[in-house]
Amino acid sequence: MASGFRLIFATSLLLALLDLCRGSTIGICYGRNADDLPTPDKAAQLVQLHNIKYVRIYDSNIQVLKAFGNTGVELMIGVPNSDLLAFSQYQSNADTWLKNSILPYYPATKITHITVGAEVTESPSNFSAQVVPAMRNVLTALKKVGLSKKIKVSTTHSLGVLSRSFPPSAGAFNSSHASFLKPLLEFLAENQSPFMVDIYPYYAYRDSPSNVTLDYALFESSSDVIDPNTGLLYTNMLDAQIDAIYYALMALNFKTIKIMVTETGWPSKGSPKETAATPDNAQTYNTNLIRHVINDTGTPAKPGERLDIYIFSLFNENRKPGLDSERNWGLFYPDQTSVYNLDFTGKGSADVITQANVTSSNVTTWCIASSKASELDLQNALDWACGPGNVDCTAIQPSQPCFEPDNTVAHASFAFNNYYQQNGATDVACSFGGTGIKVDKNPSYDNCIYMTAGSNKTVASNTTAISSTSSFATMNRVPTWVFSCLLGTFMLVLSKS
CATH class of the missing domain: 1.20.58 (Methane Monooxygenase Hydroxylase; Chain G, domain 1)
Structure with a gap:
């Protein structure tokens, strides 16, 4: 009996540690604020065609969940701000939502994260007090069906949650959000859930071009920006903004919480004053972003740290309000042709098809x-x-x-x-x-x-x-660091069994 228990424990430990061995990942946000988009089935097909393995959606739309069933794509789903009150007030609301909207499609649809609310500190309505109670109720609902370890619960933030982001080592949360952030961060730390943040260097450059160079925002800078407190060198704005959040977390003694970038990207078209919103700049930003992430370089403050980042967005969305750029973040037009060439492997510019040559x-x-x-x-x-x-x-x-x-x-x-x-x-x-x-x-x-x-x-x-050619052959191309991690995992499991 004891040896059997040790085997079960060792197996569970192996599965958990194997996940830690996974490198940084690139996903994509699938927004649907448009009236001309292809059906979810066609969107899922497009995602698979381009070997995209991670997708974020902003609700729990049944047709979308069905479309991604049995595709192997990992899905992050959302509870909209409009549902926070109901989810925070009654456990039964979260239980019913899980029973009706999630469980019928899981695990065929690989749901890995649930975002409860989105950028609530930016909302004109005061949703922030409802977020953590709603998160707790969603987690409790997951625990009842044994999924609390498989599906992580968190919420997303804008970079505006910080009061200071430069230099990165001086990163600090806005004190006006303290009553919201303290229980939230305690929840994330207790449940090993990530701190999710939407980061857009585009806006930093657009709104302050005298302080931010375009090259620095696009990962193209030939000179370093130095943090005077740490001496760390920054070659791009995204790393600096991520590290500002790390330092803000450490300042509150939350050193174990990981960061996940749930939105970033660059628009391909904008209003007359948005001169940086061009296809070339969008291609440059996202191409360099992908290369940066899949190389597992981490950030200057967290070298080698795994980063999971989602590009916004899959399609242009014609119903989004605001400046022209708001409707032109997509990698694809609604007819599924490419806005510009982008290689999701990070190896170069893919020979994909643009609208002009269908x-x-x-x-x-x-x-x-x-x-x-x-x-x-x-x-x-x-x-x-x-x-x-x-x-x-x-x-x-x-x-x-x-x-x-x-x-x-x-x-x-x-x-x-x-x-x-x-x-x-x-x-x-x-x-x-x-x-x-x-x-x-x-x-x-x-x-x-x-x-x-x-x-x-x-x-x-x-x-x-x-196919007759086994995909096992691809194991010959697994990076050395993965083998090292797997070897360490295997040795640890042996010691526990």
Whole structure:
């Protein structure tokens, strides 16, 4: 019995520590304040097409939760400010919401975080007193169904929650929010939940261009900004703003709370006075952001610290009020074409499709894998096509017509083309995160026939099969630091068992 208990404990410990070994992540915010957006199903398909693994939504819309079911995408969902009063007053309201809006779709939909309220200190209505009671009731509801360890509860803030952010080491919370922040931070520390904050260097530059250089805001600065108290060097504004929050937390003796950036980004278009809101600047900011995050460099005050950051936003939203920039934060237009090129792998500028060159020709085309794409990127795209993409990949299995040549490029080409033809032969259907390319020469060979748009001719049955090239091969490309972390985890588990 004792050895069995130790095994269960060791297994639980291993699973918990494996999560700690995960590196920094990039997600995207899926706002829907628009009347021209694609359906949630199409949005989920677009997210998968670009290998985006983390998505934030601002409510618990049933159609969205259904759309992300069985996709593997991790979802952050929200309780709107308008629901805070009801959630804070009665436990039964939180219980009913969880029962009706979450549990029917979990775990097929991988919900990992619930944000209870959003930027309440910025709201003209006084919601702040309702936030922590509502968070406690949501957590209690999760505990009742055994999900309190799997789904983290928090709330989001604007950077305005600070009274001082420069230099970073002088970061301090606004004292007028003390009665709200003290119980909130105690809740986060007790439950190992992150401090969620929305950070926009764009606004700092737009509102104070004499004090903030554009290059510094865009991660392009050639000179460092020095914190005179610590001597730490800052090459970009985002790091400085994140560290200001770290120091504000440490000043209140909350040293264990992690920070999650739940919104950041750059608009591609603005009003006449918003001269920095351009596609080039938006592409530069988000490209540099992604590279910065996935390199796991952390910040000057927290080198190597894991950072989870969400880019705002998936689509332009035409119903948002305010200046023109408010409606132009999207990476994609509502027709799902790209506003500008962005590579979510951080390796370079992806060859994705912009609104100006959507397919409109009647010439027959096929979609194949780019020979310049990495093996890892092709394998990931192939796994998606043969899995969530619902492509029939039987023909590339052993002994089937398209198995030879037995390599990832050939197998991916067949799968990419099937997906491309089945989804209207549009440019976006041949993107695959920049690994797919269109050709006008039929790639069919021997008995391996590549389908065309509108054709019912296939070379396989309707049974979807995974690709013959095992995705386990991608383990060869796991960074060394991950292996080190896993090794340390394994040794710790052994010592406990």
